[in-house]
Amino acid sequence: MSSEFRFSIKKTDTLRNQIYQDIKDAVISGKLKPGQRLREQDLSRDMGVSRGPIREAILLLEREGLLVTQTHRETTVAHVEKVEVDQLLNPLRVLLESYCIQTILPRLNEAHFSDLDNILNELIEACKNSDLSAIVKKDLQIHEYLVALTEEPYLISLWSGVSSRIVFHFINNSHVHQQNDFSQLIDEHRELLDAIKTKDWAIIEPVLRRHIY
Template identity: 40%
Template sequence: MENFTFEEQKNTSLRHKITDDIRKAIFSGHLLPGTRLREVEMSKQMGVSRGPIREAMRMLEQEGLLISQPYKETMVSDITREEVIHVLIPIRLTLEQFAVKKALDLLDDSHYAKLQSIIDKMREAANRQDIAQIADYDLHFHAYLVELSGMSNIISIWNSIYNRIRLHFITQARTYDDLIKLCQEHETLLEAIKLGNENDICAALTEHIQIVNWDFLDKQE
């Protein structure tokens, strides 16, 4: 935490405000994977007791953004190659392919317009090189598709891994040479969805998720 300082918290701030501030610091890249979070130091910076900070950290542990071990300091989580390959990619493909199949007969022009507007905003963020915003719009695109399925259990599972996916996305996006390519991949996926062939949509979705992630993993080696 040597190069980052939390803002002093107002009296009206509670656990959720502190949680949100820490989460934003992680996603903005101010707190990188492996960064140790010290309750005493954060308490002084925020002007609050250690209690709500400890509660906020516990919430972020449940989200998979922080990790702590008994008698050791809490630190920002990392995303391992193994987790991406064996957990995130398979779960995303299973959830999103199932969700799109369920939603396909319900989609109309208003839904296509919504998806296109998300891509347009993603492109604007790419032109600004705003990685955090690109991550927001990228995941918003996929989350919207999952929500359109109307399957509450599928939506719940997606939400449970949302922040792990977002942390991975922000980490990998910093390695991309061409952020506009991400927008083009979503355009291709949207066109497949409009055409309505389940097999083609699943193939496009698989290619999009696997290529994006494998491209990043190759750069890690």
């Protein structure tokens, strides 16, 4: 009989992907503010890696619209204005999510509804604790769950880019969106899930369109 013991080899992702995620998290969580400059050398020193993978990570985030790079000059954290969220990003999100939900509608079953209910309950819990970070996370997770069901990598990455910029905006403008009362947020999501459970697009569509995160 062979030993039960195994060395747990932590196979690391590429540096580029780790850096990408680190910067993205820092931006979305609000640790890096809009307009703030990112110097490749500083990041290199802070993270203890060379500039190569940092440049690649920055390049990706620039394409996603979270950073802005001026050639030969500098890269800064993007500004995401309310008007862009209202007139472009959120309509795009609705567009993408509409397509996702319509696509997966025939495949939706009780197991999915149960998963969604669980996330909703976690969202409610987060609201009770007024844990803004958790609220944003759980809110996103509901939508992400639906999008991921399509199993279309390109569609998922498109949605991911759009929604991360929306979240970024709300995090940096939480003072504007005075949400000391989260009841509306919960109601909207409950309404959305109830609509989805009918599996009737005619019922879902108007709810989704009205739903502004």
